[in-house]
Amino acid sequence: MAPTPYSKSNQGHSTQLRTPQSKHRLHSNAGKGQLSPNPNLATRENHPEHPVEVIARIRDYPDRKDKPISILQTNSNTQSLWVRADFGYRDFTLDGVSLSEEEDLDVFYKKFVESRISSVKLGEKCTIMMYGPTGSGKSHTMFGCSKQAGIVYRSLRDILGNGEEEIHSNGERVGLGTFVQVTVLEIYNEEIYDLLSSNGGGGLGLGWPKGSASKVKLEVMGKKAKNATYISGNEAGKISKEIHKVEKRRIVKSTLCNDRSSRSHCMIILDVPTVGGRLMLVDMAGSENIEQAGQIGFEAKMQTAKINQGNIALKRVVESIANGDSHVPFRDSKLTMLLQDSFEDDKSKILMLLCASPDPKDIHKTISTLEYGAKAKCIVRGPHTPIKDKTGAEDSSSTVILGSRIAAMDEFIFKLQRENKLREKERNEAHKELLKKEEEVAALRARLELTEGKGSSASEEEINFMVNERAKILKQELEKKLEECQKMANEFVELERRRMEERILQQQQEVEMLRKRLEEIESELCRSRDESGEGNESKIMDASGFARRLLRIYKSQEEDPGMMKSIDMVKSMDLDMDDQESLAFEMKLVGGPICRSDNVIQEISKQPHQNTLNGVVGDDVFEPNYGDKVCLSTVYEEEEEEEMEEEHEEKVEDEVVEKEIIEEKRVCIIDQPDPAGINLSNLSSLTTSNQNFEVTPLPSRSRNRRQQQYYCKESSEESKLDGSGLIEEQETSKDSASSRLLRIQNIFTLCGNHRELSHHIDTPIPAKKRSETVDCKSSPVKTSGNDSALKDSNKENMEPPYGLSQPRFGRDSYFEAVQI
Ligand SMILES: Nc1ncnc2c1ncn2[C@@H]1O[C@H](COP(=O)(O)OP(=O)(O)OP(=O)(O)O)[C@@H](O)[C@H]1O
Structure with a gap:
């Protein structure tokens, strides 16, 4: 080495x-x-x-x-x-x-x-x-x-x-x-x-x-x-x-x-x-x-x-x-x-x-x-690497090696024990820390749950409180509005009631005056009969007397306008009285029995095929668009020329006055079909066969505007009903002096003695019955005036009269028949 x-x-x-x-x-x-x-x-x-x-x-x-x-x-x-x-x-x-x-x-x-x-x-x-x-x-x-x-x-x-x-x-x-x-x-x-x-x-x-x-x-x-x-x-x-x-x-x-x-x-x-x-x-x-x-x-x-x-x-x-x-x-x-x-x-x-x-x-x-x-x-060679001496024998120092290994093992054990103590200490501390954290978490969780619970309940209570408050406010507002509406309704009803009472009172007064007037006229007529005898002639004479009397009234009216005004008021009352009375159409024929107008209409309606007006009669007879009230005055005339001539001179003056009155009252000549399907020719058959009608609207100066009046005026020439049931206008210029005189005389006679409140519809009429009545909407009577004027007039009549508790539209109808 x-x-x-x-x-x-x-x-x-x-x-x-x-x-x-x-x-x-x-x-x-x-x-x-x-x-x-x-x-x-x-x-x-x-x-x-x-x-x-x-x-x-x-x-x-x-x-x-x-x-x-x-x-x-x-x-x-x-x-x-x-x-x-x-x-x-x-x-x-x-x-x-x-x-x-x-x-x-x-x-x-x-x-x-x-x-x-x-x-x-x-x-x-x-x-x-x-x-x-x-x-x-x-x-x-x-x-x-x-x-x-x-x-x-x-x-x-x-x-x-x-x-x-x-x-x-x-x-x-x-x-x-x-x-x-x-x-x-x-x-x-x-x-x-x-x-x-x-x-x-x-x-x-x-x-x-x-x-x-x-x-x-x-x-x-x-x-x-x-x-x-x-x-x-x-x-x-x-x-x-x-x-x-x-x-x-x-x-x-x-x-x-x-x-x-x-x-x-x-x-x-x-x-x-x-x-x-x-x-x-x-x-x-x-x-x-x-x-x-x-x-x-x-x-x-x-x-x-x-x-x-x-x-x-x-x-x-x-x-x-x-x-x-x-x-x-x-x-x-x-x-x-x-x-x-x-x-x-x-x-x-x-x-x-x-x-x-x-x-x-x-x-x-x-x-x-x-x-x-x-x-x-410090590494030493282990047993796996035995150290051999040069002779190849086992090293004698093996015991030394083992000793060093034992020492190392002791040290290692000591080290492990020390580390184990340290780990145990750390583990205990960690465990304590863990417990502490768990307690904190539990406290936080409980707090959170408490907060959530409070939050949810509080929010629900709040919502309920707000809803209740809102409902209370709305209820108060609603009650206030209801009170206001009730108050307005009461005021309106009270006002209407007062108006109606006033109207009723006024009409009652007019009715009373009218009755008095009629009584006077009837007494006058009776007196005249007694003086002139029975029959048509006497009636004519009565009428002539009445005409004379009326003429005097008009004359006095010229002298005293207030007097004439009262007369107009009486006429108006006559018509207004129709509003409160049931449909009662009476036709008083000269020298004949008094016939109820509804009977006459019923008799007429029994001949629908002959009546050219039937085709236009509908259920909407009393529709408000065509006026609430219609007054027809039917004049029947009997020719008594001879007697008329005798009194010709006497009544010239009356004729002039009457003509003026008629002309004054004429508004238009009705040329519309008869809505009620009335065949006036049949009417004439009930009375006389030679009767012509000229229907003119009655002026409504002092009357309720919704009321539309028509007078059927006698014409010198026959105003025959054509195939459609129309009454053609007759020119007054062709009237002969005698016929005009006679007509005036009859008018005055009728107005003085026989004009009655004939027809008034105050309550709704069933459709079946309505078909028997006159429909102003499809009236067969032609008017000489403008249709639009009539419609306008009818439109005005759509407004309900104050003081009437009945339905406002299409309830009233007037027929006034004037016998000539
Ligand atoms: N003794 C030294 N004298 C001068 N320069 C040195 C010396 N040691 C290292 N350096 C320089 O330091 C730098 C890093 O050295 P080096 O790359 O040898 O490190 P390293 O330990 O190999 O690192 P890594 O493990 O990342 O490879 C190099 O540029 C190298 O030249």
């Missing part, structure tokens, strides 16, 4: 076997160098070898102007390292410490590595691994930089030589370079890739760096990579170039700690087949944790976790070997699988180079790295 600085410096001194103790114990042992926790410990000559040598390599920051104050201090023998922390110093005793600020790569190589490389040339096995956090200078130490070559190239040069013959120390001549075989592997994401092979297949999938696309994935067979490519030769330059090429193929990535951080473990295996030597150079990926690497995203975190898997597995292996476990977890990672031989082969030596940063901000990583190395340094 090639001597190491540590071994050299301790060669010949008796040292105690170091067990995997805590750092304090490690430090204590290192400081004293004599004591052992186990009394069975023997001297160095008797104790087994340490397969792992640990050297600390403290990096430098040459590019920094403001170099950080180092937290690391070392002693003069460069075996102890103190770390200045807030709570004091931590010291670590290692196999060597190198400050790059003081020792460059060349010095470092010669001081700690070169002896190992020389032993490889002699057939020994050596593993040099770089361990430390990212950015601590692992790759820099392993591969070097542009100014200085790293351990890899220096080793190649040392093994292969410079192409010159070398004379070994023992006097042997070594030829031009040693034939070597070199394999370069990369362990990334727990996969092994052959960096020397660029053939397709086995490449990484999507999401991996481009440089790895053509890398060949290898499987582990036993403790080696199966079918790994190697380069062989004895020229260091050529092999170095090849290695320099594949070095660039390593997967690197920028992290917070390093712009070009190696994310994989790189393993360069150099075999010297001629002597059986082997050199394994391992540049491990950073041992930082995920947070320290600043990796973001699932993939990056998984990648860091996988990288750390190799570091963690190596740590377990180291601890397991140090603890003397029967089982060492080599197969936990590809890295430890490939390093298994390095730990188990008794000919193998491990040189662990701990790379650390003096920067205060990296103090935790630095301490962690140093702790790991200190533990690795």
Whole structure:
């Protein structure tokens, strides 16, 4: 075995076997160098070898102007390292410490590595691994930089030589370079890739760096990579170039700690087949944790976790070997699988180079790295790697080994017990905290439920209250409006009632006056009969007397307008009285019995086919559009020319006056069909066969405007009803003087003695009965006036009379028959 600085410096001194103790114990042992926790410990000559040598390599920051104050201090023998922390110093005793600020790569190589490389040339096995956090200078130490070559190239040069013959120390001549075989592997994401092979297949999938696309994935067979490519030769330059090429193929990535951080473990295996030597150079990926690497995203975190898997597995292996476990977890990672031989082969030596940063901000990583190395340094060969003496017999120091193992086990048990107490304490505190939180949660939940319950009930009550309030307001408004409506209705009813009472009173007064007037007229008529005898002649004479009397009245009216006004009022009362009386149409025939008008109408309606007016009679006889009241005055005349001539001269004056009155009262001549289907020719058959009618509307000066009156005026010429039942207007100019005289005489007779209120409809008439009555809407009587005027008049008559409690429209109808 090639001597190491540590071994050299301790060669010949008796040292105690170091067990995997805590750092304090490690430090204590290192400081004293004599004591052992186990009394069975023997001297160095008797104790087994340490397969792992640990050297600390403290990096430098040459590019920094403001170099950080180092937290690391070392002693003069460069075996102890103190770390200045807030709570004091931590010291670590290692196999060597190198400050790059003081020792460059060349010095470092010669001081700690070169002896190992020389032993490889002699057939020994050596593993040099770089361990430390990212950015601590692992790759820099392993591969070097542009100014200085790293351990890899220096080793190649040392093994292969410079192409010159070398004379070994023992006097042997070594030829031009040693034939070597070199394999370069990369362990990334727990996969092994052959960096020397660029053939397709086995490449990484999507999401991996481009440089790895053509890398060949290898499987582990036993403790080696199966079918790994190697380069062989004895020229260091050529092999170095090849290695320099594949070095660039390593997967690197920028992290917070390093712009070009190696994310994989790189393993360069150099075999010297001629002597059986082997050199394994391992540049491990950073041992930082995920947070320290600043990796973001699932993939990056998984990648860091996988990288750390190799570091963690190596740590377990180291601890397991140090603890003397029967089982060492080599197969936990590809890295430890490939390093298994390095730990188990008794000919193998491990040189662990701990790379650390003096920067205060990296103090935790630095301490962690140093702790790991200190533990690795305590590894002793276990039973599975029995150390045999030169004679091949069992080493007599096996009891010493067992003693150290027992001590380690005691310490481990003590450590576990202490950790267990700490965990138990933490668990109790966590349990208390949990109970506390649960109580808080329960209190919050109860409070929340209470709040929700209150909130819901409060909101429901609020809604009900608002609804009730609103309903109350609406109810009050409704009641107020109802009261107003009721009040208005009462006022309206009261007003109507008063008007009706006034109207009734007025009409009663008019009726009373009319009756008085009729009584006077009847008494006058009776007196006249008594004086003139019986028969038509006497009636005519009565009429003549009455006419004379009427003439006197008119004359007096001319002299006294107030008198005439009273007469008009009496006439108006006659007609108004019809409003309150039932339909009673009486026709008083001269010299004949008095016939009820409804009987006459019934008699007429019995001949619908002869009546040309029937076709226009409808149910709407009393529709308001056609007036409420119609008065017809029918005058029957009996020709008694001889008697008329006798009194011709006497009545000329009456004729003139009567004509004026008639002309004054004429408004229009009705030429509409008779709505009641009355065939006036049949009427004439009841009286005389020679009767002509001229119907004129009665002026309504003093009457209710809705009432429409018509008088049938005798014409000198026959105003025959045509086929449609129309009464044609007769021109008064053709009247002969005698007939006019007679007509006037008869009119006055009738007006004076026989004019009666004949027809008044005060109540609704059934449709059947209505068909028997006169329909003003389809009256067969033609009017000489304008139809529109009549309609307008009828429209006006649509308005209901005040003071009538009966239905307003189409209830009243007047017939007034005047016998001539
Ligand atoms: N001793 C040193 N002297 C000068 N420069 C150094 C030293 N150590 C490291 N460096 C520089 O620091 C940077 C990071 O070093 P390096 O890549 O070797 O770290 P690392 O430990 O390999 O990190 P990672 O694990 O991420 O690969 C490099 O640029 C390197 O040149």
